[in-house]
Amino acid sequence: MRRRDMIAVLAGAALVASGCAQRSSTTPPGVLNVGQISNSIAFFPLFVAEQKGYFTEEGVKLGERPRLGTGAKVAAALKSGSIDLGAGVLTDALNLARIDDKGRLVANLVDRYYVDVVVGSAFAGATPADPLERRIQALRGKKIGITGPGSGTEALVTYLFAKVGLDSATDCELVNLGSTAASALGALKAGRVDALAFFQPIAQQAAAAGIGTRYISPAAGDVQGLERTAHGVVFTTQRIIDKKPGEVAAFQNAIARAQRFIHEADEAEITRMLAAYLKGIDPKALSELPGLMRSEMPRDIGFARESFDTAIAFHRATGLVRHLPAYERIVPPALRLTGP
Numbered sequence: 001m002r003r004r005d006m007i008a009v010l011a012g013a014a015l016v017a018s019g020c021a022q023r024s025s026t027t028p029p030g031v032l033n034v035g036q037i038s039n040s041i042a043f044f045p046l047f048v049a050e051q052k053g054y055f056t057e058e059g060v061k062l063g064e065r066p067r068l069g070t071g072a073k074v075a076a077a078l079k080s081g082s083i084d085l086g087a088g089v090l091t092d093a094l095n096l097a098r099i100d101d102k103g104r105l106v107a108n109l110v111d112r113y114y115v116d117v118v119v120g121s122a123f124a125g126a127t128p129a130d131p132l133e134r135r136i137q138a139l140r141g142k143k144i145g146i147t148g149p150g151s152g153t154e155a156l157v158t159y160l161f162a163k164v165g166l167d168s169a170t171d172c173e174l175v176n177l178g179s180t181a182a183s184a185l186g187a188l189k190a191g192r193v194d195a196l197a198f199f200q201p202i203a204q205q206a207a208a209a210g211i212g213t214r215y216i217s218p219a220a221g222d223v224q225g226l227e228r229t230a231h232g233v234v235f236t237t238q239r240i241i242d243k244k245p246g247e248v249a250a251f252q253n254a255i256a257r258a259q260r261f262i263h264e265a266d267e268a269e270i271t272r273m274l275a276a277y278l279k280g281i282d283p284k285a286l287s288e289l290p291g292l293m294r295s296e297m298p299r300d301i302g303f304a305r306e307s308f309d310t311a312i313a314f315h316r317a318t319g320l321v322r323h324l325p326a327y328e329r330i331v332p333p334a335l336r337l338t339g340p
Contacts, residue, residue, distance in 0.1 A: 032060055032062060035066050035078070035082075037071055037147070037199075049258040055254045060247045071152065087232075088233065089151075090230050092152075092235065104237060108302060108335070109232035110297055116198065116215075125139075136160050136164045219292075228307050252301055259298065304338075308331065
């Protein structure tokens, strides 16, 4: 069995095992437990909404908000009922929908593919200024750190390798590092991996530490066809929406306010909040993050059909998600946008 097929089987098995009873919410009225992968910039709106008091003002209380490390664990926790909403990437929502036809999207957090490939300072091969095909070919045979199997980080490597006729299952070594940026940067610095495919702001942190360089960035326009694509998302099931419609709507209102704040607030205030959110980050890595987020984060939590379709085409190409759901099935009517 090919590695990616085995990953799909194992991920599906984990979800099924965690949610055979398809439990609904275990939280009291007025409360939502929200699990997220990590403190990547995609989930900064949740932090903003907490700090600015938007959740309280909209009438919902956040209970537990665990950092679960991988999207598969977020989806499994959602299926088991230990969380009500999951903050991850579209890959995770699609994997859930594959085995649960009641999987639904709740909010669009980042509308670009916000995973960057970063190479270590000792990397030999094509440079970041070379054509994309040469850069991808230079990754052949290298050790590439990802967050874990079936993740959006693995999906990018799979997609890039396939573009030049390579297979990430055999033409490189994917190293599972978890979702902690410090661990990933440590692996790059120590030479345990030659490159990272990791969520932003990994490239900024690597550059600030002098240990790596951004090599391939879909969000920056390096990969034609991925300039605009739904990626960072909040998702749940129809069972939760039916049981807690007021709480889910309040959560959505709070996130929408947080995203508008990120676009409109003074950059110095955003920088201060980012420093508190990304505890311990090198100040040199912060300078470009406010502008970066504003270019990647939509002002509206809805999903444009074109952006969704681009994401579906990406996942079809990687083969990491089978039985992809239709836009009308996974995107609730209130989140369907007619514009780009």
